[in-house]
Amino acid sequence: MKINHKMAMALVGLTAATTFNAQASYDDFGCGWQDDCPLNGVPWLNIDNDTRVNLIQLEGARKNLALPRLPVPPDFTRSRSYHFGFIGYNDLPHPTATPSTENTTPAPVAETSFSKMSQALGVDTSSWEHDQDAENRHISNNLQSVEQFFAALLDDPTIKPEDRHHLAVWRGNIFLNSYDKADSRLPVEAFDIEPGSRTAAFSDYLRGANVFYLGDFVEANSLFTALQKSSQPWVAETSSYMLMRVALNKSTVKATDEYGMFDATKIDTGAASEARDYANAYLATWPEGRYADSARGLLRRINWYLQDWQQLAPLYEKALAQAPDVDSLHKVISELDDKFQSRDSFGNYEPFISDAQAPMLTFTQTLRWLRNNQGQNKSYEVTRENLDSLKPIFASAELQPYWSFLENTWLYYHEGNYAAVIEATPSINLLASSDLLAFSQQVLHGDALAAQKQWPEALAHWKHLLGLTQSVEQQQYIQLNLAAVMVNNQQPEAIFAADSPVTNLRYRSLVLKTAAPKALLQQQATHGVNDEEKTIALHTLLMRDLMVGDYEGYDTDKSLRRHITKPVTLEAFNDVNLDIFNWNGERAEKGYFCASLDDTVKTLIARKTDAHALNCLGEFFRNTAAHIDTEAEGGGNDLLGDAIAKPALSNSPDRQAYYQQIINDPKAEPEDKTYALYRAVMCYSPSGYNDCGGEEVKPETRKHWFTVLKTKYKGNQWEKLLSYYW
Structure with missing residues (x-):
């Protein structure tokens, strides 16, 4: 028969995407785990980690x-960047990714296997680019599928060279969508095809692919069904795979509206069931086939379309086990959370509790339910009876330690039975680097000791565990x-002892800023392990001196700056820039003169209630925004964050107290009192x-301050500037 290029306008994609989009609960954390959205989590199996x-x-x-x-920073003693904790995605260092180089120029097309195949087929593909915006059934019409089609043509010795060329050009037109253009760039001359030949098989396959892309699923099903028994192996296998895709796309016809919004409740379940049968048939025939994954x-x-949750649990369990690398694992877990484990967080889907064929899903889901027990969401509670009902799942899978960990976690978080946790998790003397479960058991043990305030025992436990682990993440978490x-x-002084196991500057800095007494700050400003730590200690010390009104102490402590060999000027340490204490009085409010900070402090040493000096100290804080800033150490601090919060020391100066003191001071000069009234009201401007x-x-x-300024000091320059009180 005669065939023309216009008879075949599309070709099936050979690699369909295995993930799919819909709004997900993401464990109620609101993050899609995308390139710019890593998740937080500590390096053990904690219920507060996202699933x-x-x-x-x-x-x-x-x-x-x-x-x-x-x-990981090159030196933990000089960096505060490492913490718990982002577990990324592509915006974080990616161990399985190919390192980037400065030369990002792609290799010449002529050097690739695809270009070599194109040359053999007489097709110029050097300018071909994939359409990144392709969607739905068109998404797999890409260069990879073109390459596989070309390879199938070249692998079949029964196809004449000229027929290979025509079929390849035909496939090129499909990829370029040139059938939609009047001026086809790659015209194909009509050529003879012997009925029943392998050339005819490829031709009929293209016809089936064409009607598939055009949305004629009935005709596509008919053509691919006939090709299942083709003598051409590639055509037979690919057609069998395509039957699944045809039925799958047919099932979604009424589930996607004109704006591309998908509604799984409108799936054609009959077509979806047919797609499942085709998928199982393909996998039964080609379990390791081209399209098995x-x-x-x-x-x-x-x-998922059919909401057949019992089928999904073992499928996801198997997909997790088979994921060969981090990228694959990330994709499977994202899909799993979206479509299965967190399905109860959106829509009206029943929650996943457990499945005998999915112990790992059951394990992580039970951790999630234990977290929910702590809050308002109690859609499912892990009771003793429920916990015991899970035991056979782990026993049959020879995963008894996982159930034991769930029991200990339940005892800790649900029952608060810390003594039982301590007894059930004895200390160990060996720890394999890959044994996350054993490490997590030991963390529970340490947390239980801390919960009972057994501080010496907890300290000994963490030191022992620190000596066992080789993991950087675990070591830093133990610190x-x-x-x-x-x-x-x-x-807190033990953290800074010469033999202290806590060497990470992030933790040491946080303690210096929030929990260190004056003597410890003076000690570390003088004898800190490096200039970075000395700078943090001295900045905190001088700020505390000023904030508590220890002006004599400030005047003495500022001399400790001589112990810093090299000023720390890196942007990462802007929060402890010592140059702010060189304030010379500039940028004080126009019309109100202030001496330098050092001279202001000297005045306050002589007269602690000097109104003008107190106003100028306020100007120093207002102009420099000086305060003790813990943002550089913030986040990922787990129990240390709780420890430093009790009792909490103020990290911000109280300028308002200075103004109130001056307002209430009958000896304050009008110049200083009026400025204090003005500033006190402005504390609330404009919010x-x-x-x-x-x-x-x-x-x-505030109204009283405003009224006093407007009546008693009418005509004063500060009274004129103030029009409102807030």
């Missing part, structure tokens, strides 16, 4: 995969817990909230 974090850590450890995390992924999609124990035991530190005063008090 995706627990899963990727668990499976990563079982497969000995390095996960993308924040970069795609078929398995689409089989999960089909069962974090050691610092928390020392602070809770009211021994109505206090930005000067200290407790907020009532509007009646």
Whole structure:
């Protein structure tokens, strides 16, 4: 028969995407785990970790995969950047990714296998680019599928060279969508095809692909069904795979509206069931076939369409086990959370509790339910009876330690039975680097000791565990817990002892800024391990001196700057820039003269209530925004964050207290009192909230200050500037 290029306008994609989009609960954390949205999590199986974090850590450890995390600094004693904790994605260092180089110029097309095949087929593909915006059934019409089609043509010795050329050009027109253009760039001359030949098989396949892309699923099904028994192996296998895709796309026709919005409740379940049958048939015939991975992924999609949760659990369990690398694992876990484990957080889907064929999903889901028990969402509670009902699942899978960990976690979080946790998790003397479960048991043990305020025992436990682990993440996490124990035991100075196991500057800095007494700050400003730590200690010391009114102490302590060999001027340490204390009085409010900070302090040493000096101290704080800033150490601090918060020291100066003192001082000069009244009212401008530190005063008090300034000091320059009170 004669055939023309216009008879075949599209070709099936050979690699279908295995993930699919819909709004997901993401464990109620509101983050899609995309390139710019890593998740937080500590390096053990903690119920407060997002379930995706627990899963990727668990499976990563079982497969000995390095996960993308924040970069490890070259020297922990000089950096505050490492913390818990982002578990990324592509915006974090990615151990499985190919390192980038400065030369990003792509290799010449002529050097690729695809270009070599194109040359052999007489087709110029050098300018071909994939349409990144292709969607739905068109998404797989890409260069990869073109390459596989070309390879199939070249692998078949029965196809004449000229027929290969015509079929390849035909495929090129499909890829370029030139059938939509009047001026086809790659015209194909009509050529003879012997009925029943392998050339005819390729031709009929193109016809089936064409009607598939045009949306004629009935005709596509008919053509691909006939080709299943083709003598051409590639055509037979690909047609069998295509039957699944045809039925799958047919099932979604009425589930997608004109704006591309998808509604799974409007799926054609008959067509979806047919797609599942085709997928299972393909996998039964070609379990290791060209499209086996795609078929398995689409089989999960089909069962999600059908809301067949019992089928999905073992499919996801198997997909997790088979994920070969971090990228694959990330994709499976994202899909799993979206479509299965967190399905109860959106829509009206029943929650997933457990499945006998999915112990890892059951394990991580039970951790999630234990977290929910702590809050308002109690859609499912892990009771003793419920916990015991899970035991056979782990016993039959020979995963008894996982159930034991769930029991200990339940005892800790649900029952608060810390003594039982301590007894059930004895200390160990060996720890494999990949044994995340054993490490997590030991963390529970340490947390239980801390919960019972057994500080010496907790300290000994964490030190012992620190000596066992080789993991950087685990070592830093243990340091974090050691610092928390020392602070809770009211021994912050132990963190800075010569033999202290806490060397991470992030933790040491946080303690210096929030929990260190004056003597410890003086000690570290003088004898800190490096200039970075000395700078942090001295900045905090001088700020505390000024904030508590220890002006003599400030005047003495500023001399400790001589112990800093090299000033720390890196942007990462802007929060402790010592140059702010060189303030010379400039940028004080126009019309109100202030001496330098040093001269102001000297005045306050002589007269602690000097109104003008107090106003100028306020100007120093207002102009420099000087305060003790813990943002550089903020986040990912777990128990240490709780420890330093009790009792909490103020990290911001209280300018309002200076103004109130001057307002109430009968000896204050009018020049200083009027400025204090003006500034006191301006503390609430323009939001109505206090930005000067200290407790907020009532509007009646602010009105009184305003009235006094407007009546008693009418005509004063500050009275003229003030038009409102807030």
